[in-house]
Amino acid sequence: xxxxxxxxxxxxxxxxxxxxxxxxxxxxxxxxxxxxxxxxxxxxxxxxxxxxxxxxxxxxxxxxxxxxxxxxxxxxxxxxxxxxxxxxxxxxxxxxxxxxxxxxxxxxxxxxxxxxxxxxxxxxxxxxxxxxxxxxxxxxxxxxxxxxxxxxxxxxxxxxxxxxxxxxxxxxxxxxxxxxxxxxxxxxxxxxxxxxxxxxxxxxxxxxxxxxxxxxxxxxxxxxxxxxxxxxxxxxxxxxxxxxxxxxxxxxxxxxxxxxxxxxxxxxxxxxxxxxxxxxxxxxxxxxxxxxxxxxxxxxxxxxxxxxxxxxxxxxxxxxx
Numbered sequence: 001x002x003x004x005x006x007x008x009x010x011x012x013x014x015x016x017x018x019x020x021x022x023x024x025x026x027x028x029x030x031x032x033x034x035x036x037x038x039x040x041x042x043x044x045x046x047x048x049x050x051x052x053x054x055x056x057x058x059x060x061x062x063x064x065x066x067x068x069x070x071x072x073x074x075x076x077x078x079x080x081x082x083x084x085x086x087x088x089x090x091x092x093x094x095x096x097x098x099x100x101x102x103x104x105x106x107x108x109x110x111x112x113x114x115x116x117x118x119x120x121x122x123x124x125x126x127x128x129x130x131x132x133x134x135x136x137x138x139x140x141x142x143x144x145x146x147x148x149x150x151x152x153x154x155x156x157x158x159x160x161x162x163x164x165x166x167x168x169x170x171x172x173x174x175x176x177x178x179x180x181x182x183x184x185x186x187x188x189x190x191x192x193x194x195x196x197x198x199x200x201x202x203x204x205x206x207x208x209x210x211x212x213x214x215x216x217x218x219x220x221x222x223x224x225x226x227x228x229x230x231x232x233x234x235x236x237x238x239x240x241x242x243x244x245x246x247x248x249x250x251x252x253x254x255x256x257x258x259x260x261x262x263x264x265x266x267x268x269x270x271x272x273x274x275x276x277x278x279x280x281x282x283x284x285x286x287x288x289x290x291x292x293x294x295x296x297x298x299x300x301x302x303x304x305x306x307x308x309x310x311x312x313x314x315x316x317x318x319x320x321x
Contacts, residue, residue, distance in 0.1 A: 004076060006040040007069050009033050010048060014066045018056050090285040091120035097132035098125070098143035101225040105242075105301075106269070107143065110293045114286065121282045135274055140283050145267040154272040157291060160298040162267035163243040166202065167255040171235035179258060182212045189237035191228050192218040202240065204262040212262075240264055244301035269298060 012022040013033060023030040041048050048062035058066060098107055103125065111123065126132065132142045134154060145162055168188065176188050182204050192200045200221075202214040220231050225241075232239045233249065238258060249255040271290060279287070 002040060002043060003036075004073070006036045006043075008073060009036040010040055011066060011069050011073060013037060013049060013056065014058055014062070088281070089120065090118045090280075090282040092280055092282045093122045093124060094141070094280075094282050094286055095124045095137075095139045096126065096141055096143070096286075097128050097134070097137060097139045099131075099145060100127055100223065101242075102143050102145055102269070103127050104225075105245075106294060106297055110290065110297060113293065114289050117289070118282070118285060121286070123286075134272055141271055141273045141287065144270045144272060154274060155276050157271045157287065159269040159271070159291065159294040162269055162298065162301075164240050164264040164266055165243045165246055165250075166238060166240050166258040166264060167232060167246050167250070168238035168258055169233055169235045170253065170256055172238065173256055175235075178256070182214050182259060182262060185214050185216065185238070185258070188216075190216045190218045191220040191222075191231045191237040191239045192216070193228070194221045194223050203265050204259065205265070206262055242267070242301075269294060 009022070009026075009028070012026060013019055016022040016025055019030050019033050019037075022028075023033050026033075037049060044065075046061050046065075047059050048065055049056050050059050050062075107125075111125070115121065115123065126137075126139070128142075131144065132139060134142045166185075172189065177184075179185050179188060182202070185202060190200070200216050200218055202216060204212045204214065206212070219237055220228070222228055225245075228239050229241060229245065231237060232241065233254060246255050246257075250257055271287065273283075273287070
């Protein structure tokens with residue numbers, strides 16, 4: 001493969017008719033121009049330009065080579081224009097993966113604002129029931145709500161905490177008694193998120209730092225928060241749920257927080273993507289926008305100031321009931 005710069009200098013000499021004219025046009029020393037063209041000829045093994053003390057003209061093979069070089073440089077310029085245009089403003093497609101709960105409760109309102117600001121960007125949103133494989137799935141970015149990210153091959157960005165609370169309905173507590181100690185949780189029915197290991201635990205932390213792990217055996221497991229939320233309200237079992245979702249039903253007595261002296265590890269909202277470098281303007285603007293907006297949404301939820309329209313329809317319906 002020949003050096004495109006050498007080819008470019010050759011084309012300029014051919015079009016200007018001499019090394020001197022091409023040198024003046026480009027502001028490059030004549031000796032440098034001559035060296036570049038001579039190197040190109042040496043690499044090709046042919047004479048492209050016949051030189052005399054006063055004139056330079058293309059050889060027969062040089063003329064044919066010049067015509068092809070013009071096409072090559074035009075294609076290279078168009079290729080560079082694709083990159084320049086892409087870097088000028090966010091546009092194009094972004095593939096995003098996120099869990100159902102995240103899409104409904106956090107991402108939807110922020111995504112609407114982003115797309116209003118960047119109408120030339122297309123977001124392909126994949127709602128994943130299980131944790132998406134970013135690289136194998138071909139995603140540009142994925143959101144996860146968990147305590148930590150173990151995959152060191154991915155770049156991680158954290159947006160804030162999602163406090164959790166252990167709750168049950170008054171109906172369940174009338175049937176099975178109100179627990180006062182962590183071990184007493186074992187006698188209560190429960191519902192929970194699907195576990196890859198097939199076992200389910202409550203991780204509890206006392207105010208003095210003492211930790212206790214309680215295994216439970218849920219009668220219902222699901223990746224759908226709506227299903228678990230309604231099951232808890234219906235008295236099927238206790239569950240660990242995001243605190244902000246439970247705020248209204250706790251205030252109205254429809255849910256009872258369990259073991260208030262003990263806390264649960266909060267979820268952490270993360271974004272993961274394959275690399276820190278080579279992002280398109282669309283992806284770069286998306287990452288920056290989420291970094292600014294998502295922490296604000298999380299803070300609003302934790303303070304109880306979450307706008308009503310941010311909640312999914314099912315949460316409005318159930319809490320209003």
